[in-house]
Structure formats: C-alpha cells, structure tokens
Amino acid sequence: MNNNGHQHKEHSCSCCSHEHEQEHEQQHKYAHIGKCDCCHEHEGDDRKKDVVTMAVSLVIAVLAFAFSHISSVLSQVLFLFAYMICGYDVLLSSAKKIVKGKLFDEQFLMSIATIGAFIIGEYAEAIAVMLFYKLGEMLQDSATDKSRQKIEQLISLAPETARILRDGHELSVSPDDIVPGDTVIVRAGERIPVDGISNTDAISLDMTAITGESVPQSIKNGDRIFSGSIVQNGVLSLTATKHYCDSTVANILEMVENAIDKKSKTESFITKFSKIYTPAVVALAVLIAVIPPLFVGNFYEYLHRSLVFLVVSCPCALVLSIPIAYFAGIGACASRGILIKGGNYLDALSKAETAVFDKTGTLTKGSFEVTDIILSEGVSEKQLCDLAGNGEAFSNHPIAISLAKLVSSDVHSVSNQKEISGQGTVCTLDQKTLLCGNKLLMNQNGIYEIFDSEGKTAVHVAYDGKYMGCIVLSDVIKDDSKKAIKELKTLGIKNCIMLTGDKENVAKDIADELGISDWRAELLPSDKAHELEKIKKTCRGNVVFAGDGINDAPVIATADVGVAMGAFGSDAAINAADVVLMKDSLCSLATSVRISKSVRKKVVANIIFILLVKALILIASAAGCDYMWLGVFADIGTALIATANSARILKEKF
Ligand code: ADP
Ligand code: MG
Secondary structure, eight states: OOOOOOOOOEOOOOTTTEEOHHHHGGGTTTTSSOOHHHHHHHHHHHHHHHHHHHHHHHHHHHHHHHTTTTTTHHHHHHHHHHHHHHHHHHHHHHHHHHHHTTTOHHHHHHHHHHHHHHHOOOOHHHHHHHHHHHHHHHHHHHHHHHHHHHHHHHHTOOSSSSEEEETEEEEHHHHHHOOOOOOOEEEOOOOOOOOOOESSSEEEEEEEEHHOOOOOOOEEETTTEEETEOOOEEEEEEEOOOOOGGGGHHHHHHHHHHHHOOOOOOHHHHHHHHHHHHHHHHHHHHHHHHHHHHHHSSSHHHHHHHHHHHHOOOOOOOOHHHHHHHHHHHHHHTTTTEESOHHHHHHHHEEEEEEEEEEEIIIBBOOEEEEEEEEEEOOOOOHHHHHHHHHHHHHHHHHHHHHHHHSOOOOEEEEEEEEETEEEEEEETTTEEEEEEEEEHHHHHTOOOOOOOOOOOOEEEEETTTEEEEEEEEOOOOOOOOHHHHHHTTTTEEEEEEEEEHHHHHHHHHHHHHHHHHHOSHHHHHHHHHHHHHEEEEEEEESEEEEOSSSSHHHHSSSSEEEESOTTHHHHHHHHHHHEEESOTTTHHHHHHHHHHHHHHHHHHHHHHHHHHHHHHHHHTTTTOHHHHHHHHHHHHHHHHHHHHHHHHHHSSS
C-alpha cells in the first residue's frame, strides 16, 4: 500500500510556462497547483503588471468602442491592440505548447475561441473573454497562494544555520554539517536543528509547529529531543544523535512534500478525464461549426455557437478546484500535527468504517508502573531489578523503557541483544543468557515453572537457565482514548477493534473500560497482521489501523490506512504509515477523519456544482443565449466559487 515509486514528472508552471527539469524538481513541488517557486518570488510584481495591462486594454477597448461610429478601421485597429495587450501572453504560451505538441489545455481553448471571435467580427466579445479569463486566473492564484502559505509555514520548520561547539569554540554551520556526537547550542527563540539528547535541565520547548500542541514541553537533562521545536527559555545544549537528513524535521518535510506530489484517485481521474475531454470538446466544436451550416443557417452563426461551446466546456474549474481541496486538507492536517502521505489517504480515511487499535502505547500510555515484584528463592529484589533493567536497556518497547529505570548503580555490559517481537528480550550478560519477557518467551526457552501474575502484565526474568522471578506491571489508559473512540463512532466508524499481544484479562479490562466490544489478545505481531487481513475481508468499508509503531510496522502496512502515533524517532513506523500523528493522542485520528470527510464533501459538491452550471450554460447557448463572455464568466465564476469552497477547509474548525 505504501507507494514509494515516486514518479518524476515534468511540471509545467502556469505563469512562466517553464518546463521544469529534474534539477528544478525540488523547487517545483507545487507546480501542479499553479505556480512554481521561481515565479512565486515575482508574484507581487507580476500581479501589479497584470492589473495594469488589463486596465490599459480595457481603456483602449472602450476607446475602440467609442470610435466605432466614426471610423470602423480605426476602431478595429484599437480593438486588435487592446486584445493583443491583454492576451499576448496567453497566445504566446499556447503557441509554445502547440510547437511542443501539447495541445488542449484551457489556454489553448481561450486562444482559439477568442481568435475565432475576432475573425467573425465579435471584437468586444474576444476582449471581454480574455479579460475575464485573466481576472479569474489572478483571483485563483491568490486563493492558491493562501493554501500555499499554510504549507510554507510548515516548511519553515527547518533552521538555516545551527551552532555547534567544537574544541570549546562556537561555530555556525549548516544543519547538514552536524554529525552525531556534536554538541549543538540552541538559544531561546531558535529552532532545534537535529534530534539529540539534552545536556541541559529546565528548558521548555514550544512544539506547536510539529504536534499542533500549544502547551510547552519541559525538558530535563538526558531527555530525547526532536528537531523542529523552538526553545522558549535559556540556552539548550544537546548532543546530536542523528544527522539532519535523518532527523524528525527532515522526515516531516519529506513527507509533506511527497504528499503534495501524490495525487488522490479523484485528482488523477480529473487529470485523465481532461486529457480526453478537451480534445473531444474541440472535435465537437468543429462539428457544430461545420455540419449544421451545410443544411441550415449561416456559417458565422454556427461558428460563433461553436466558439461559445468551446469556452463553456473549458475544464479548468475542475482541474483547479479539486487538487486545492486535497491540498488544503493536507495543510489543515499538517497544522494540527497530523501528517498525511497523500490525497489518496484522505479519500481512504473518509471511507473508513472500521478502526483497529493496538493496545500498548496506542490506547494506553505505555508507561508502566511496577505493582508487584515476585522473587524466586534466594533472589533479592535488587538483583531481579538489575537483571530486568540491564536486559531491557537496549529495547524501545514501552515495557522496556519503563523497566530500564529500575537499574541501580551497577550497569553491566550486555551483548548479543535480541528483541523478540511480542515476547521480550534475550541477551548475554557476563557470558550467561538473560531472558526478560512473557510466559511464551520463558516456555520457548524451556522454562515452564513460573509465577502466575493473575492476569496482569508481567515481565518474567530468567538468567543462566534459572527462573529468577517476575515484575508485575500496570499500564494506564490515556486520558482521551475513551473520548476519541466515542468521537470515531459518531464519525461513522462502525467497528472499533483492539488487537494486543497482552493477556486476555488485561485486554478485557481495557476494552470494557473503553467501550470496545471486539478485542483479540495474546497475538504476536505476525498474528496481528493476519487478524487484520481477516478483518479487512469481513468488514465493509476501509480499515484503519492505529499503532504506536514500536513493533507493529507490518500491521500498519497491511491496513487500508496505516496510522502511526507519537511516532517521533521511530523511522520504521514513519516509513510504514500512511498517516503519522505527531501528538500522542487518538483524538488526532478523529480529527483527521473529520478533515477527510470535509474534503470529500467539498470535492463532491464542487464536481456537481461545476457540471450543473456548465450544463445549464450549454442549454442556454443552444437556446440562443450564446454570449461567449457569459461562458467565460460562468467558467471563471464556477472555478472561483469551487476554489473558495475548497480553501474553506483551511479556515474550518475541526
Ligand atoms: P501490544 O499489542 O499491547 O502493543 P506488544 O505486541 O508490544 O503489545 O507486546 C506483547 C507482549 O509481549 C507484552 O505484553 C509483553 O508481555 C511482551 N513483550 C514484548 N516486548 C517486551 C519487552 N521488551 N520486554 C518484556 N516483555 C515484552
Ligand atoms: Mg504495541
């Protein structure tokens, strides 16, 4: 489901007609929604220039009209002049495209329609059409820009320079030059360039840009720190653990950029549709102009009708407003700490009817408290805790992270560390095998005599083939899990299912507490993927799976929409997921479903609205109300209304 086969396509930008080659590709991620960066820079100037040329052209056209009673030649020359002033760029750009063999876009339609109008003597109409067309383009550009800015706020997550400490001196370097192990200094108000470990206490970080969470996070010495957040007070010193290109910020940026490139099904349908549609329309227009005059009426009348038909049929309203809806949806999500890897996943989310959750770290906090320690004979509590702490020190699992805190002073050197998903860890400590994990892990290693933890989550410890005892743990449900599940249900998610590797009893308690009626326990990560396949077969609609990404990357990849939550730093999860929730809360999932439904609603409304208006105008023009400018007005008007409708997504509260 994860499509990494990123295509390189040639973008052409609507304002400069550059054909952007690969080296330009980076700068032109937005090309398909209108403009590229190089043009974007000159945008303000361009717009002023456009307004001036349009005004000049309008004045000349009015003069031409006034002169038409005095001298028709002078008036015609003035009309031609006015037409050329406002339309030369459209004509030039479609001429260039014709040379390259790229016919049939809206500029081409506008060019032949207005040239045609000119030939049949409808000068004022030709100019009106061109003026309306350009006005519409301008207004649409400004709507597109607004959506763009939202995304750009996100892109500005990356700081341009960073300060590092080398040989006691502070150096200013590019974030790309930071290597793991470097000491990075970040002052108040600055953005953190790379992921690392804090060397400073009592620093508070503003993570709004990444998680959408406005409550500042306080950081202590030794805490993991993610790039992209802003230091609010004091000076933070951190030891880099990653290169810039592997850090959270770079991951986020890459994801958003790819998302914009990846078209939704509806979008690609519209693109394909217009590739067939436009030539078909041109062919029909030719027929309208040629066939009826052979039998009835005069040629000019039908030529005019066919030109009106061309203008009305221009598909630009669809081609523009649909991508903007998805774009705005991705932007709206991004500003709330929800990263969606493409418009297609917004589509898929909007059609989801089943949500499947992992338990630990997803529904529950994944920060375990020790509730009981049961010791084998001759083993001290300190001994057991040290073993468990050492055995779990290398693992990323929430249980391991909670247990690693138990180690007292004597940290041993462990080797041959291995994590067995859904079971626990195995390593060698002082040349002897240390096992920490559940009953299954013990049994598989020939240890059957173990304590019963009475249905609670427990980590059993065996060292050198001898059972040492177990640590009983309890996890707490996240504050907002219950609320999120309720919300998902009201959003049309009919089935909520929990999959867990934990014991039946633990699973049941949590499912009951959360109002989840369907749950499956004691599953290994591979079983979870199987279960999900089964669920996909039996349930209608799309299946969303949300996991914390620690060991459920395969399950995330199996789902119609795979969601990784709180996935900072877990590269596997970020790669496998289609949606990444930066905030560690399932409410973000409900928000993303809500946004996806709103996008869907707007896309459908736009398509219906545009097609309806076009049909009406076509009927009107067939009935004799065949003013070309009315056609353009309708086309630009619908495009604007539809675009504005799409852009509303950015303003809505979700
Ligand atoms: P969940 O499905 O609840 O997210 P996991 O699949 O991550 O749970 O783990 C399932 C079970 O495997 C845990 O309840 C625990 O008993 C055991 N386990 C997994 N990893 C570890 C570990 N690092 N240390 C100890 N036990 C572990
Ligand atoms: Mg888990």
